[in-house]
Amino acid sequence: MNELSLRTPLHAAHVRASGKMVTFAGYDMPVQYDGGIIAESKAVRTGAGMFDVSHMARLNLVGERVFEYLEWVTTNDVSKLSDGVGQYSLLPNDQGGVVDDIIVYRLREHEYVMVVNAANHAKDVAWLNRQNQFDVQMTDNTDASAMIAVQGPRATEILAGLSGDGEAMRAAPLFGLLNTQISGVSVLAARSGYTGEDGFELICPAEESEKLWNALVEAGVVPCGLGARDVLRVEAGLPLYGHELTDELSPLTAGLGWVISKTKSFVGAEFVQAARASGTPTKLFGIKMNSRRIPAPDMVVSAGGRQIGSMSSGVYSPLLECGIGFAFLAPDTTIGQEITVNIRGAEEPGSVVQKRFMKRG
Secondary structure (H helix, E strand, O other): OOOOOEOOOOHHHHHHOOOEEEEEOOEEEEEEOOOOHHHHHHHHHHOOEEEEOOOOEEEEEEOOOHHHHHHHHOOOOHHHOOOOEEEEEEEEOOOOOEEEEEEEEEEEOOEEEEEEOHHHHHHHHHHHHHOOOOOOEEEEOOOOEEEEEEEOOOHHHHHHHHEOOHHHHHHOOOOEEEEEEEOOEEEEEEOOOOOOOOEEEEEEEHHHHHHHHHHHHHOOOEEOOHHHHHHHHHHOOOOOEOOOEOOOOOHHHHOOHHHOOOOOOOOOHHHHHHHHHHOOOOEEEEEEEOOOOOOOOOOEEEEOOEEEEEEEEEEEEOOOOEEEEEEEEOOOOOOOOEEEEEEOOEEEEEEEEOOOOOOOO
16 A cells, blocks of 8 residues: 555455455555455345445535535536435536536535545545635535445345335435434435446445444445446446546537536536537447457557547456447447457457446336
């Protein structure tokens, strides 16, 4: 571990469980445990796994004009939110790119919570402060809390069994939010995650996070690391900031038009709407390899002997038993088109597919 790396409140639990620790977004985090990435990925797809996502920042936003502020600094329609409901959204910059992808939850009138990516924590806070002409009070609760994502087809049932509000948890909608207790620990539970599976992200006081983590282990939830999380989000067709989203790229390139309002005014809206009207020079597609070879970011994608783009993410998929990933390709690329990816000097065959490699329901 780098001596300057930060630690989440669950760091000691990861070390005791023989987590293989790496530096990620400035934090010392487990990339995997003894079972390995494939076993952890399968645990989430078939049962329940959990991830320490405490490195992601949690910001509390309060004020009489907080709604106006959030409408201005995010792309999605905050007007659609009611108390106890959240939405996936973006922080746009003033040139039509993306500062970060985020989740916004409405606790009640005049009070919201925003969850942002760890790697962008300081950048996001600075950006949000620069945009704050609305007298909104922002409190950074990242260090005072922990966040655990419990994911998988059995996740909700396990959590409901550990909670006094089991029926409310089962009935919660996607991005629904409720205050409850899990094994005696007070949590803010949001029905969200980044794996393509059902589940909740649990925010609790930092000092009680190990108690909650251990109770979940005892209930049969499998601890998982960053490696499995990346596999699962690619299988589910979900973008990652720094790969499919950047300050320079229009979010429309990544296929995120569905989280961008067509009616409201927001930072950089004129650039985003212009890109919507004229199209983007590249478009994000899924890539499925014909083998177990793993494509990696920046590897060249070709078709008919001509370069048509490059990879942005790549993993080995235990679900499909082959290499998969995302690539920014020429917009006239078609689903089913045969391609090759230059993997360490060899032209490895594959095909263009939809970004969502798996879908529940």
